[in-house]
Amino acid sequence: MKRFLLPLLVFASLVIFLAISLRLDPKEIPSPLIGKQVPAFQLTQLQEPEKMISSADMAGQVWLLNIWASWCVSCREEHPHLIDLFKLNVAPIVGLNYKDGRQDGIDWLRQFGNPYGVSAFDNNGRVGIDFGVYGVPETFVIDKLGVIRYKHIGPLTPEVINGKLLPLIKELNRG
Amino acid sequence: MAKFNMNTLVLSLLLAVAPLLVNAEEAPRPAPDPILEKRVLAIAEELRCLVCQNQTIADSDAALAVDLRKQVREKLAQGMSDRDVTNFMVERYGDFVLYRPPVKTTTWLLWFGPFLLLAGGLIVLGITLKRRAHTEPTEALSETEKRRVATLLGTITETKEKT
Numbered sequence: 001m002k003r004f005l006l007p008l009l010v011f012a013s014l015v016i017f018l019a020i021s022l023r024l025d026p027k028e029i030p031s032p033l034i035g036k037q038v039p040a041f042q043l044t045q046l047q048e049p050e051k052m053i054s055s056a057d058m059a060g061q062v063w064l065l066n067i068w069a070s071w072c073v074s075c076r077e078e079h080p081h082l083i084d085l086f087k088l089n090v091a092p093i094v095g096l097n098y099k100d101g102r103q104d105g106i107d108w109l110r111q112f113g114n115p116y117g118v119s120a121f122d123n124n125g126r127v128g129i130d131f132g133v134y135g136v137p138e139t140f141v142i143d144k145l146g147v148i149r150y151k152h153i154g155p156l157t158p159e160v161i162n163g164k165l166l167p168l169i170k171e172l173n174r175g
Numbered sequence: 176m177a178k179f180n181m182n183t184l185v186l187s188l189l190l191a192v193a194p195l196l197v198n199a200e201e202a203p204r205p206a207p208d209p210i211l212e213k214r215v216l217a218i219a220e221e222l223r224c225l226v227c228q229n230q231t232i233a234d235s236d237a238a239l240a241v242d243l244r245k246q247v248r249e250k251l252a253q254g255m256s257d258r259d260v261t262n263f264m265v266e267r268y269g270d271f272v273l274y275r276p277p278v279k280t281t282t283w284l285l286w287f288g289p290f291l292l293l294a295g296g297l298i299v300l301g302i303t304l305k306r307r308a309h310t311e312p313t314e315a316l317s318e319t320e321k322r323r324v325a326t327l328l329g330t331i332t333e334t335k336e337k338t
Contacts, residue, residue, distance in 0.1 A: 026228060027228075029225065029268070029269060029271045030269060030271075031269065032265065032266060032267070032268070032269040032270075033266075033267070099238070124242075125238075125239075125242050126246075129242060129243065129246055129267060130267060131267070132267035132268045132269070134225035134226055134239055134268070135225075135226065
């Protein structure tokens with residue numbers, strides 16, 4: 001009986017490790033930007049090219065930055081939830097229109113609705129790189145001091161919004 | 176004189192048509208600086224493409240990899256050192272972007288785990304060998320056992336002959 005004990009233990013630990021790694025998503029890379037100052041940017045607004053939007057404009061309030069594009073399929077999936085979040089009116093949502101055509105972006109918002117107070121037009125993806133964007137959509141929560149507090153990779157779901165974003169925004173707004 | 180004119184005419188007509196025959200490709204990048212390109216490639220080979228995680232940004236043709244390569248080239252052209260460029264990427268994408276993760280407390284298991292496994296294997300091997308050396312060698316067969324073996328083998332050959 002005893003000679004089975006060691007192989008059994010080895011097998012059990014293997015199962016445990018595999019079970020853990022099954023649950024981890026290799027696509028979710030922890031962002032080094034959390035706890036850091038939001039990367040400064042200044043871009044033209046998507047819908048009004050003659051106007052600018054910069055990170056400094058948002059200082060002093062809790063805000064969300066949502067990276068999206070008209071070519072992004074998951075953005076469409078996330079979009080109704082973003083509209084719901086917008087209607088709650090808890091924090092302004094700034095869009096970062098990432099590597100998109102200006103007209104494509106404008107048409108997309110016209111077709112599906114616009115949850116963004118304003119969208120910054122990041123045509124060449126330069127600002128996206130500063131934010132460490134590698135998959136669209138991504139959402140950042142930024143506090144009143146301009147510090148990134150949370151990053152969600154992939155489409156927002158009601159679970160994420162209700163479970164993570166709303167409590168965090170509430171807490172940050174109180175502080 | 177007339178012949179010369181004819182030739183000139185044909186030649187100028189050919190030249191006039193020539194641009195239409197050229198199926199122009201996109202213009203190549205403006206005269207790449209070979210030393211700079213070498214540095215770009217060296218850095219790109221050390222950076223992981225985050226969209227296609229088992230490729231470097233040098234290997235990958237994903238849009239993000241192309242952008243990051245462009246970024247590396249620009250930063251180098253601006254006079255940043257290789258290390259500055261790598262740090263620039265790590266600041267944005269984390270250690271994950273490095274194909275060679277730095278040695279620090281969180282990566283100790285990654286770096287030294289294989290040696291731990293090796294040590295464990297050697298210990299098990301050592302114990303097994305020691306144990307084997309202690310076990311008594313099996314005794315030779317007794318007379319009765321030898322006879323039994325002979326009869327058993329005999330029955331096998333007999334059955335073989337029958338079939």
